[in-house]
Amino acid sequence: MFLTRRITMLAVSNLTKKYGSTLANEDLNFTLAAGEIGVLLGPNGAGKSTAIKCIMGLLRFTGKIEIDGNSNKSEKAKRIMGYVPEMPALYDLLTVEEHAEFIIRAYRLDKSAHAYADELMERLELADKRKKLGKELSKGMQQKVSIMCALLPRPKMILLDEPLVGLDPHAIKELKAIFMELRDQGTAVFISTHMIDSVEGLWDKVFIMVNGRIVAVRDHDTEALSGNESLEDLFFSVTEGQG
Amino acid sequence: MIALTYLFVTTLKNGLKQLLKKPALIIVYLAIIGMMVLALIPGGKTGFTVSTDMLPILRAIAFALFGFVTYSSISKGLKQGSTFFAMPDVNFLFTSPIRPQAVLLYGVIRQMGISAMTSIFMLFQIPNMRNLLHLDGTGIFAVITGWFFMLICAQVVSLCVYSLTAPYPKRRRLGNYVLYGLIGIVVLGLVGYLLSRGGDMKAVLDYFGLPVMDYVPMVGWINAYMMGLISGNTLKAVLFLLLSLFLPAVGILLVQRTNSDYYEDVLQATEQTFLLRQAVKDGKGAARNMNTKVRAGKSGIVGKGQGASIFFYRHLTEQRRTGMFLVDKGSLVVIIGAVIGGIIFRNLSEKGDITPFISSLIAFAALAYILYFLTVTGKFTQELTRPFIYLVPAPPILKLFYSNLTTVLKSLIEGLAAFTIVTVLAGLPWWYAPMAGLTYATLSQVYISMSILTQRILGGSNSKVLSTILYLVSASILLLPGAAIFGILQAVFYFNGQQFLFVSYIAAIIYNVGISILVLLLGRGILREVEM
Numbered sequence: 001m002f003l004t005r006r007i008t009m010l011a012v013s014n015l016t017k018k019y020g021s022t023l024a025n026e027d028l029n030f031t032l033a034a035g036e037i038g039v040l041l042g043p044n045g046a047g048k049s050t051a052i053k054c055i056m057g058l059l060r061f062t063g064k065i066e067i068d069g070n071s072n073k074s075e076k077a078k079r080i081m082g083y084v085p086e087m088p089a090l091y092d093l094l095t096v097e098e099h100a101e102f103i104i105r106a107y108r109l110d111k112s113a114h115a116y117a118d119e120l121m122e123r124l125e126l127a128d129k130r131k132k133l134g135k136e137l138s139k140g141m142q143q144k145v146s147i148m149c150a151l152l153p154r155p156k157m158i159l160l161d162e163p164l165v166g167l168d169p170h171a172i173k174e175l176k177a178i179f180m181e182l183r184d185q186g187t188a189v190f191i192s193t194h195m196i197d198s199v200e201g202l203w204d205k206v207f208i209m210v211n212g213r214i215v216a217v218r219d220h221d222t223e224a225l226s227g228n229e230s231l232e233d234l235f236f237s238v239t240e241g242q243g
Numbered sequence: 244m245i246a247l248t249y250l251f252v253t254t255l256k257n258g259l260k261q262l263l264k265k266p267a268l269i270i271v272y273l274a275i276i277g278m279m280v281l282a283l284i285p286g287g288k289t290g291f292t293v294s295t296d297m298l299p300i301l302r303a304i305a306f307a308l309f310g311f312v313t314y315s316s317i318s319k320g321l322k323q324g325s326t327f328f329a330m331p332d333v334n335f336l337f338t339s340p341i342r343p344q345a346v347l348l349y350g351v352i353r354q355m356g357i358s359a360m361t362s363i364f365m366l367f368q369i370p371n372m373r374n375l376l377h378l379d380g381t382g383i384f385a386v387i388t389g390w391f392f393m394l395i396c397a398q399v400v401s402l403c404v405y406s407l408t409a410p411y412p413k414r415r416r417l418g419n420y421v422l423y424g425l426i427g428i429v430v431l432g433l434v435g436y437l438l439s440r441g442g443d444m445k446a447v448l449d450y451f452g453l454p455v456m457d458y459v460p461m462v463g464w465i466n467a468y469m470m471g472l473i474s475g476n477t478l479k480a481v482l483f484l485l486l487s488l489f490l491p492a493v494g495i496l497l498v499q500r501t502n503s504d505y506y507e508d509v510l511q512a513t514e515q516t517f518l519l520r521q522a523v524k525d526g527k528g529a530a531r532n533m534n535t536k537v538r539a540g541k542s543g544i545v546g547k548g549q550g551a552s553i554f555f556y557r558h559l560t561e562q563r564r565t566g567m568f569l570v571d572k573g574s575l576v577v578i579i580g581a582v583i584g585g586i587i588f589r590n591l592s593e594k595g596d597i598t599p600f601i602s603s604l605i606a607f608a609a610l611a612y613i614l615y616f617l618t619v620t621g622k623f624t625q626e627l628t629r630p631f632i633y634l635v636p637a638p639p640i641l642k643l644f645y646s647n648l649t650t651v652l653k654s655l656i657e658g659l660a661a662f663t664i665v666t667v668l669a670g671l672p673w674w675y676a677p678m679a680g681l682t683y684a685t686l687s688q689v690y691i692s693m694s695i696l697t698q699r700i701l702g703g704s705n706s707k708v709l710s711t712i713l714y715l716v717s718a719s720i721l722l723l724p725g726a727a728i729f730g731i732l733q734a735v736f737y738f739n740g741q742q743f744l745f746v747s748y749i750a751a752i753i754y755n756v757g758i759s760i761l762v763l764l765l766g767r768g769i770l771r772e773v774e775m
Binding site for chain 1: 334341
C-alpha cells in the first residue's frame with residue numbers, strides 16, 4: 001500500500017493555457033500519486049475545466065503533462081486514463097450496452113470486461129436500461145453511462161469533471177464508494193468541482209484554483225486541516241480577496 | 244478501426260430500427276422517395292419552358308452561391324472553426340487510445356454522409372433543371388455532384404483555416420485581409436466590367452462567364468467542372484474536378500500530418516453545435532448562436548418601463564447591443580433585397596418586360612416571404628422560451644402587447660425603408676411606399692398571431708407533428724382571408740383604371756390589425772396554459 005501511493009501517476013509542470021490573449025491557466029504545477037484522491041476546487045470560471053481538458057489531451061498548452069511517465073497525448077497514456085466530462089453526451093443511436101461494447105473495442109479490452117460492464121451497470125442502476133438508446137436517457141442516466149464508460153477500461157488514473165452534478169442520492173453514495181475502492185486499488189482519482197460539501201472527507205490532496213492559478217495545496221497526510229477547520233473554511237480563507 | 248467500424252455499423256443499424264418503429268416517418272420518407280422518382284422521370288412539356296440559353300444565368304447563380312458558401316466557411320474557420328464531430332466523439336473518441344488520424348478519417352466519412360443527405364433536396368429541382376435550364380441527365384448529374392463537392396470542400400477548408408490560424412492572431416488577421424481582399428478583387432472587377440460594358444444584366448452574366456473566373460479557387464473550379472460537363476467538355480470537367488478534390492485532400496493531409504493534435508481545433512465548434520442542439524431539443528428553437536460576439540457597452544435598461552412594459556424596454560436594450568437601434572442584420576437583408584429588386588424591376592420595365600403593377604406585387608410578395616423568417620426567429624418567440632413572461636405579475640394582454648412591440652416597430656422601419664427604395668428605383672406610384680410599408684409591418688403581427696394561435700390550442704403538448712399541422716391550419720385561417728381580400732380588390736381596381744389600387748393595401752392593413760387584435764384577445768390565456 002505504501003509503495004503504491006508513492007508512484008506519481010499525474011505530473012503537471014508549468015502548464016499554461018491561453019485562449020488568444022485570455023490566460024485560462026497560468027503556470028500550474030502539481031502531482032497526484034497512485035492511490036490518491038485529488039480534488040481541484042475553485043469558483044465558477046476559475047479554469048478547472050480547461051486544466052482537465054489539457055490533461056485529457058483535448059487542448060494544446062505549454063508546459064508538460066505526464067501520466068505514469070508518458071506524455072498525456074500518447075496512446076500509452078490514453079490507455080490508462082478515464083474521463084467523465086462535465087457535459088455528458090452519449091451517442092444518440094447506441095444503447096447503453098452498446099456504449100460498453102464500443103469502449104471494450106476502442107480500448108481493446110479482454111473478454112472479462114463484459115462481466116465488469118454488467119457489474120458496473122448493476123451498481124449504477126443501469127441494468128434495466130441496458131437496451132435503451134442514448135437519446136432516450138435522462139441527463140442523470142447519461143451521466144451514469146459516462147461514468148460506466150470511464151471506469152470500464154480499469155484506468156490507472158481517472159479524471160472527473162463535476163461528476164456528482166445531476167446524480168440522484170443513491171448514485172452519489174455509490175459513486176463515492178467507488179472513489180474509495182479505486183483509491184484502495186491504487187488508482188489516482190482526480191475530481192474537479194466547485195461543490196465543496198460533495199468532496200468533504202474524500203480527499204487526499206486538495207488544489208484550490210482561482211483565476212487560472214493554483215493558490216493553495218493541502219496534502220491530507222502532511223498538512224491536515226487544523227482542529228475544527230473544514231475544507232470550506234480553507235477554501236474561503238484562501239479565495240476571499242483573490243477574486 | 245474495429246471500434247470505429249462498430250460505431251458506424253451499429254449507429255446505422257439502430258437508425259433503421261428506429262425508423263421502423265415510426266410508421267408516420269416511414270410514410271414521409273416513402274412520399275419523399277415517390278416525389279424523387281416522379282422528379283427523375285423525364286415528363287412531357289410542362290408548358291413553362293424558357294427558350295433563351297439559361298446557362299450563363301446558371302453559371303452566375305452557381306458562382307454567387309458557391310462564393311457565399313466559401314466565404315461563410317472561411318469566415319467561420321477564421322472565427323470558431325468547423326467540425327466533423329459530435330460531442331460524444333469528443334467525450335469517447337478523442338480521449339480513447341484510437342489514433343487521431345483514424346478518428347479524423349471517421350469524421351470525414353461521416354461528414355460526407357451528412358453532405359450527401361443535405362444534397363438530396365437538389366433532386367427535387369430536377370424538373371426545373373430539365374424545363375428551365377434545358378439540362379440533360381449529364382447536366383443534372385453535374386449540378387448535383389457540384390453542390391455535393393462544394394459542401395465537402397467548404398467543411399474541409401473551414402477546418403484547415405481554423406487549424407492553421409487559430410493559435411496565431413497575426414495569421415488570423417492576415418487570413419481576414421486575404422479573404423476580404425479576394426472578395427474586393429472580384430467585386431471591383433465586376434464594377435469595372437460594368438462601367439466599361441454598360442450596367443445591364445447581360446454584362447453581369449458575361450462577367451461571371453469570363454474564362455479567368457474558372458481559376459478562382461474552389462468557387463471557380465467547381466463551377467468550371469459543372470460547366471465542362473454540361474457543355475460536353477469532359478477534359479475540362481475532369482481537370483477542374485481533380486483540382487477541386489485536390490484542395491480538400493491536401494487540406495486533410497495537412498491537418499493530419501502537420502497537426503495530429505487537432506482536437507482543440509474542432510472542440511469549440513463541436514461544443515457550440517452541441518449546446519445549440521440541446522437548446523433546440525429543449526424547445527428553445529429560437530436560441531441565438533452563443534458564439535456571437537456581443538458587447539455589453541452601456542449598462543442599464545433603455546428607458547424605464549414597469550410591469551409589462553419592461554419587456555419592451557429590455558428588448559430595446561438587447562437591440563442596442565446586437566444591432567442598430569431597432570434594425571439588425573435581418574433588416575439589412577431586406578434592404579439589400581429591395582435594392583436588387585428595385586434595379587431589376589427598373590431594367591425590366593425599361594425594356595417593357597414588366598408593368599409597374601406586377602413589380603409592386605412581386606416586391607411585396609418577396610419581402611413578405613422574408614419577413615416570415617425574420618418574425619418566427621424574433622423577440623416574441625424567444626420570449627416564450629424564457630420564464631419571465633409567465634412570472635411577471637401583469638395582465639397577459641399587456642405582456643403580449645409589449646413583448647411584440649419591438650417586432651412591430653422594426654417591421655415598420657424596415658418596411659418603410661425597403662418599399663421607399665423599391666418605389667424610387669422601380670418608378671412606382673408614391674403611395675406604394677407608405678401603403679406597402681404599413682401592410683408589411685401589420686403582416687408581421689399576423690405571423691406572430693399564427694404562433695400565438697398554435698401555442699394556445701396546443702397548450703402543454705409538445706408534439707412537433709401536431710404543432711406543424713396546427714401552424715399550417717392557423718396560417719390558412721389567418722392569412723388566406725386577408726390575401727383573398729387583397730387579391731380581389733387588386734383585380735377590381737386594376738381593371739378600373741388603377742388609381743385606387745392603394746385601397747386594397749388599406750383593406751389589408753385593416754384586416755391584419757383586426758385579426759391580430761382578435762387573436763391577441765383570444766390567445767391571452769397562452770401565458771397561463773403553455774408549458775415551457
